[in-house]
Amino acid sequence: MDANTFLIQVLNGIQYGLLLFLVASGLTLILGIMGIINLAHGTFYMVGAYLAFSLSQHFGSLWLAMAGGVVIAVVIGIVLEWLLISRLYHRDHLYQVLLTYGLILIFEELRSVVFGDDVHGVAVPEMLRASIPLNETLSYPVYRLWMSAVCIVLALGMYLLIQKTRLGMTIRAGAANREMVQSLGININLLYRLVFALGVALAAFAGMIAAPVASVFPGMGNQVLIVCFVVVVIGGIGSVKGAMLAALLIGLVDTFGKVLTLEIGGLHILPELSGMMIYVLMAVVLLARPQGLFGKSG
Amino acid sequence: MRHSRATFVLLACLLALALLPHFAEKYYIQLFTKIMIMAIFAMSLDLLVGYTGLVSLGHAAFFGLAGYVLAYAAPQYEAANLWLSLPLAMACSGLLALVIGALVLRTSGIYFIMVTLAFAQMLFFLFHDTKIAGGADGIYVYAKPVAAIAGWAPFTLENHVHFYFVVLVLLTLVYAVLRRLLASPFGRVIVGIRVNEQRMRSLGYRTYRYKLVCFVLAGALAGMAGYFAAAQFGFVSPETLSWHQSGGVLMMVILGGMGTLTGAVLGAFAIILLELGLQALPDAGGVEIAKHWQLLMGTFIVGAVLLLPHGLLGLRRLWPGSERKPAEASHG
Numbered sequence: 088m089d090a091n092t093f094l095i096q097v098l099n100g101i102q103y104g105l106l107l108f109l110v111a112s113g114l115t116l117i118l119g120i121m122g123i124i125n126l127a128h129g130t131f132y133m134v135g136a137y138l139a140f141s142l143s144q145h146f147g148s149l150w151l152a153m154a155g156g157v158v159i160a161v162v163i164g165i166v167l168e169w170l171l172i173s174r175l176y177h178r179d180h181l182y183q184v185l186l187t188y189g190l191i192l193i194f195e196e197l198r199s200v201v202f203g204d205d206v207h208g209v210a211v212p213e214m215l216r217a218s219i220p221l222n223e224t225l226s227y228p229v230y231r232l233w234m235s236a237v238c239i240v241l242a243l244g245m246y247l248l249i250q251k252t253r254l255g256m257t258i259r260a261g262a263a264n265r266e267m268v269q270s271l272g273i274n275i276n277l278l279y280r281l282v283f284a285l286g287v288a289l290a291a292f293a294g295m296i297a298a299p300v301a302s303v304f305p306g307m308g309n310q311v312l313i314v315c316f317v318v319v320v321i322g323g324i325g326s327v328k329g330a331m332l333a334a335l336l337i338g339l340v341d342t343f344g345k346v347l348t349l350e351i352g353g354l355h356i357l358p359e360l361s362g363m364m365i366y367v368l369m370a371v372v373l374l375a376r377p378q379g380l381f382g383k384s385g
Numbered sequence: 386m387r388h389s390r391a392t393f394v395l396l397a398c399l400l401a402l403a404l405l406p407h408f409a410e411k412y413y414i415q416l417f418t419k420i421m422i423m424a425i426f427a428m429s430l431d432l433l434v435g436y437t438g439l440v441s442l443g444h445a446a447f448f449g450l451a452g453y454v455l456a457y458a459a460p461q462y463e464a465a466n467l468w469l470s471l472p473l474a475m476a477c478s479g480l481l482a483l484v485i486g487a488l489v490l491r492t493s494g495i496y497f498i499m500v501t502l503a504f505a506q507m508l509f510f511l512f513h514d515t516k517i518a519g520g521a522d523g524i525y526v527y528a529k530p531v532a533a534i535a536g537w538a539p540f541t542l543e544n545h546v547h548f549y550f551v552v553l554v555l556l557t558l559v560y561a562v563l564r565r566l567l568a569s570p571f572g573r574v575i576v577g578i579r580v581n582e583q584r585m586r587s588l589g590y591r592t593y594r595y596k597l598v599c600f601v602l603a604g605a606l607a608g609m610a611g612y613f614a615a616a617q618f619g620f621v622s623p624e625t626l627s628w629h630q631s632g633g634v635l636m637m638v639i640l641g642g643m644g645t646l647t648g649a650v651l652g653a654f655a656i657i658l659l660e661l662g663l664q665a666l667p668d669a670g671g672v673e674i675a676k677h678w679q680l681l682m683g684t685f686i687v688g689a690v691l692l693l694p695h696g697l698l699g700l701r702r703l704w705p706g707s708e709r710k711p712a713e714a715s716h717g
Contacts (some may be wrong), residue, residue, distance in 0.1 A: 124495050126632075174691060180495055181440050185639050186690040192683030200677055311603045313506050313628070316499040324495060362510030366503055370488055373500065377491040 104338020105238035109293035111318035113286030119325020127190040129312025135294025164287030209298040323382025388418030400409025427649035429606035438579030443505030451608035452615030464528035483603025521623025642696030
């Protein structure tokens with residue numbers, strides 16, 4: 088593997104990791120702050136991708152599709168929290184698993200009714216269609232760099248929102264002690280609704296920007312969901328910083344697992360078993376730190 | 386008195402199941418065989434979810450692995466021996482549960498749910514991405530296992546009625562053994578762990594070991610179900626260990642009413658019959674409802690969570706004169 092190929096794989100790994108972070112950060116926030124395990128979180132990623140597909144055809148522009156898609160995602164998040172999720176706060180995790188599992192079935196089937204079961208593609212916007220040449224044969228698409236940049240900007244924005252603003256302070260307080268925050272006169276229900284809608288919007292947005300590079304297909308949400316669970320477990324529940332680190336780690340491990348070859352005693356380990364790599368990583372982290380890298384112990 | 390009524394209802398159900406092959410067609414006998422296999426699977430999960438308080442979202446790993454063991458244990462195009470391959474399949478599932486359990490039991494709560502899911506997924510990719518057992522296409526089990534002991538076979542699984550009774554006997558056996566186990570001091574300890582693990586630890590119980598034993602036992606029983614499912618269907622694919630399978634069986638346990646065993650069986654019957662019912666629905670307003678039956682299933686699950694906090698068995702409280710509180714009332 089020469090330097091240019093290596094560079095491309097590193098960039099791909101980081102880009103995949105950052106995309107995972109967008110989905111996983113919402114998942115970890117909803118878990119850490121609201122105590123809700125949301126299996127349908129990957130579904131919102133799928134919803135985002137299909138919104139990008141259908142709205143970009145309708146508007147003729149991916150930019151308009153993204154703007155419209157985020158608004159729709161926020162509305163979906165608010166309605167779901169209001170109708171269903173808000174009834175789960177005092178219930179066992181078991182019922183959260185079951186209800187959100189039911190939501191997956193509903194959303195997947197609605198997707199099948201509306202869009203069918205075919206694989207679709209979304210065109211890369213005109214202005215980002217270029218590639219940066221690395222040598223005579225290799226080049227790197229600008230769109231992927233733009234994706235990474237957007238993810239970094241969003242991550243920074245989230246950090247500032249949670250650590251530096253009054254709203255973020257209230258959210259952190261709500262995670263620590265729901266009753267106390269409520270008795271201080273803060274509308275905790277509204278706060279939770281906002282957090283949930285934010286999580287849905289982040290996942291859907293990730294689906295939208297990923298649509299041009301990774302086609303739009305049935306079941307794409309569940310694939311992402313399970314990887315994001317691994318991210319959350321490795322990073323530690325509720326820790327956005329942990330999610331960032333774990334997402335980058337998984338992005339790189341997964342990308343390199345697919346391009347490296349490894350043989351031990353005639354057995355092909357890589358790339359044949361690359362699909363398992365991230366789970367092995369998770370098992371190792373669990374052995375060393377059951378609460379995740381940045382999780383609170385106990 | 387109440388106890389005797391419950392026993393009476395159970396015996397009546399058992400009698401009805403035993404009489405079914407006398408008047409049902411082959412299709413229904415095979416359908417009920419499939420349901421009873423899933424009922425064993427659901428009961429094994431109930432041991433974890435309902436009694437020990439361990440919500441596993443990766444239970445299909447043990448179910449699916451046993452099917453693969455059966456496919457592997459059989460010589461090409463020939464039948465495996467039941468008395469060898471069944472214990473082997475259950476042992477493999479149990480061993481896998483030991484390895485996975487030793488790791489995942491270091492976590493609890495939400496972590497446990499996610500980690501069990503992730504491990505099952507790891508196994509899914511192992512069978513899906515590698516050539517070891519047909520990859521994504523799956524692998525055939527060409528012949529049903531033979532139950533021969535030194536040339537003499539007491540029954541043959543190729544006969545669907547025999548198969549039905551074997552599964553019925555196993556269902557009854559698993560139910561009785563689990564009931565007995567749960568009534569024993571061991572059973573009291575694991576229920577104690579669900580209710581308050583800290584207290585059990587301070588009483589001197591090594592709770593980790595108890596949970597691990599449960600996890601392994603549940604894994605081996607799920608293996609038993611997976612073995613017969615593979616034998617009946619004649620085909621194993623990575624889908625048998627997918628998380629849809631894990632989610633589906635969890636649904637049976639919770640919908641039926643967890644922490645009761647009977648609820649798990651009831652849930653298996655209810656879900657599979659409901660699935661068939663939904664798939665038989667006629668088109669309405671240009672939408673092929675039967676094709677999109679999952680939409681209604683999802684709505685049903687969401688509705689059940691919101692409206693039936695104690696599962697289907699919880700409905701028995703509507704029965705006049707029934708004051709008995711379901712066991713799961715103390716849960717959560």
